Amino acid sequence: MTKKQRAIIVLEELEKIYPIVPVPLEHSDPFTLLVAVALSAQTTDKKVNQISPKLFEVAGDAFKMKDLEVEELKFLIKEIGLANTKAKNLKRMAELLVERHNGIVPQTYEELEALPGIGHKTASVVMSQAFGFPAFPVDTHIHRLMTQWKLTSGKNVVETEKDAKKLFPENSWNKLHLQIIWYGREYSPARGNKDHDHLTRMLLLKEE
Structure with a gap:
């Protein structure tokens, strides 16, 4: 079975599970x-969703966030990993958004990735989910599943993103990357019981 055939099966099955x-x-x-x-x-994401309401209550836009001290930001996000670095990045990011973009989130990869703490994956998520540009953000979970489904032999997320964009139609990217994330969490966790991972089993059976 070719990668393209596998990709069609993945696309169809995920659309059934997550319309x-x-x-x-x-x-x-x-x-x-x-x-x-x-x-x-x-x-x-669960932890971020737990702490973000209090953060956004006091710093829901770039102007408010830039006026907070790093220590105040750190206190608000102290329960998540790398809080110290993230607090510094958030403050500087807010300052730059105000200085360069009048507090508005820019709509280009170049401008987004020029902000502290914003890499290509984060920029891709914002471009796709906030602005509707076709993007295929690949995190370690998507990389793992794409490899598991033999859709990529990529050694890293950059190669996997290229493979995903070749295999799947552009109009599916924004939804599909979310479908894969949800599938991984519900049916094929990195650690734990994978008995419910019927998609991987289906692909294996079709190989036989």
């Missing part, structure tokens, strides 16, 4: 999404 798929990180606009995705590095 509607929510963005895992709670947010109300591009700024709160940008902050939430930046906070989610090496932390679960």
